[in-house]
Amino acid sequence: MPELYTQDVNGCMADTIGDGGLTTDALSGARAVAWDVWHAMRDDIAEGGFPAVSIASQVDDLVAIQDVAENLMAHCDTVAVLGVGGSSLGAEALCAVALTPPVDVRFLNNPDPDTLARFRASVDLSRTGMIMVSKSGGTAETLTLAMTLMPDLMTQRGSDAVADYAVAITEPGGNPIQRLAARWNVPVIDHPTDIGGRYAVLSAVGLLPAALAGIDIASVRAGAAEALEANLSGEDIDAVPAALGAAVSLALLQSQGAKMSVLMPYADALAPFVRWHRQLWAESIGKNGHGTTPIDALGSVDQHSQLQLYLDGPDDKMFTIITQPLAGRGDLVPPDLAAHAGIEFLAGHTTGDLLGAEQDATIDSLCAHGRPVRRIDVARIDPTALGALMVHFMLETVTACFMLGVDPFDQPAVDDGKERARALLMETK
């Protein structure tokens, strides 16, 4: 069986790209530190630690999640997920690979009056459901969206039926979402207490919306489990892609000044995945002055937007290109049209041939300009592969954080902004 994904870091090495790359010496220190961190973490995971990834092998909860999804599907054409950050980005990434979603899953995460007006104008409220997600149950945006939308839905649908079109996902215990759910008779699914929001994609937080979009959620878990096993079984760091990726990333920061890390898949369906990763990396590693800045990009589009800067601007970035096999896929360019237009190189090729050539060309071009580039090849873009990529990047992120001595699981600085907003609202009451 071909592996779900492979990683190639040769394009980050001086042997391949010249002075912009890492020497074996420059990488060796980071490799040793990463291996130590990984070694300890691997033992922990083997005993069920790091539940965000250990959950990959769980199957007994999937039927219950699917049942909730089926009930919502039976009553709703549209389901809005109210949640922000970790409560929405992972679910959005999973939903994006759906081919023909049975339910139109929308993500509302901003209390923007214009967005809400557009949302109301674009749906049939009597066929609209809602998933309210907040681990703490106290997220102001989510609560505000819930309190302004739910009363109208209940008017449209009747409050007796509410269990058929609304559900909350939050931690057990008393919290604002729990109290609202109790008042409205909305069922509650437990948010795992031991999994932080931005690591929660493999729980119901990611899987319930995904199931509504028609994603095979068992495949997501299976892909995640396969990637976890592949990383756990590696006997040295070269056989553990997540640990090697963390080592290369930090070595490039420390020896080459790669302060930014660009993640650029060649698949539109992975654009939300990159935004999920952007939070995961930024919020986990950006502490005490440490960390690199994640940048989301998308091929081939950003060849026409960002590649000029990437190739010829400051040499301060590491690039990760996620590729997929594309040759022969998609619609054929009619040869007579290409000949008529005078663009023979496209004649007889497919859309996939072009996108495939572009992903290889961009990697070659970055290397030729001495820019460090890691290549991750995915066998196909589907729920299984997405589960695998998510586990890879969760493991890589946590490894990198421990290497730098920062806590991958907290986010202390953002509370300051929340307190200030709350104070401003109290003042203007």
Add this chain to the structure above:
Amino acid sequence: MPELYTQDVNGCMADTIGDGGLTTDALSGARAVAWDVWHAMRDDIAEGGFPAVSIASQVDDLVAIQDVAENLMAHCDTVAVLGVGGSSLGAEALCAVALTPPVDVRFLNNPDPDTLARFRASVDLSRTGMIMVSKSGGTAETLTLAMTLMPDLMTQRGSDAVADYAVAITEPGGNPIQRLAARWNVPVIDHPTDIGGRYAVLSAVGLLPAALAGIDIASVRAGAAEALEANLSGEDIDAVPAALGAAVSLALLQSQGAKMSVLMPYADALAPFVRWHRQLWAESIGKNGHGTTPIDALGSVDQHSQLQLYLDGPDDKMFTIITQPLAGRGDLVPPDLAAHAGIEFLAGHTTGDLLGAEQDATIDSLCAHGRPVRRIDVARIDPTALGALMVHFMLETVTACFMLGVDPFDQPAVDDGKERARALLMETK
């Protein structure tokens, strides 16, 4: 009349934020250079130079653009814009502020087989139109999309009617898009020869799709003209926001190591605007090792994704927050629900109150952490304001490029990738 926008750079100064900010001395050199550049450019613009912004005062072409739009609207429920980079991002930014678009305007810019399959599955091809945009007429992605989609549309609609649902925008003279348009009997609108793709939003490239979305395109031009006039009439640099913005940005790079520039509006409708700006800045300034890296963000969502990194990660970024008046706007949080939930601070406030408090709180929080932040206040988010912001950022970008001695209008490095992709396709024929 209140101004369309105002800029406040006090949050970038050491007097306000401490050591992370600019001293008056550190800014004075950049101010002088920016003023020299601006002075020369202002004279040039006054004589009709820099047509990308001079076009703001043109009105005689708007009727023709609107007529083309009306004809498409009469025949199409969906119109796909085929274009990439400068051929799509500006139009997408304009369409995003539409409240009730009469036509569903879609943007196809990637030859991704899965995207095309999803597109075909989601539209009625017999009511679908197409705008093909490429300045050079030779963009491989746009041509491939056109050659794979147009034959099916012609089958559905009949080739006789093609002038009612398809139009091309490209430079005059022989080029592949021109040859295809001639073969298909598709009308052609001239892409201005003296306006580069990424600066073309105020021409038909941006305005035709915008008109289809129901945007008042005369307002876009009027807002652009007002911002141009406001910048041209400033008698010193403090009265020229675009020149001052460029000076602050480069002074922060040079004296504080602000290698990244985060643009973060508090309005969902401006998310595509930020991606438009991301190309404009990156592709114009990222040359010869120069430039800063633009980062798109969105409030309040990215408070839950990126703010931890912004506040407590490396101090290597400048922040620009675009705010709007939000107090009192949007739906009211029912006080009894807020009381029941135990979140009194939201009781009786609106969604707009919350988002408004958050934009102010984030600015305060960044300042309190010593991070340089520029504030741009927009009177309202509408087509007029968008025209104004676009002119501001075009002027600022060009000023910054000339200050660094790079050509704002070319993008030489990306040709390398295009050549490599073409060679790969030739090899596999």
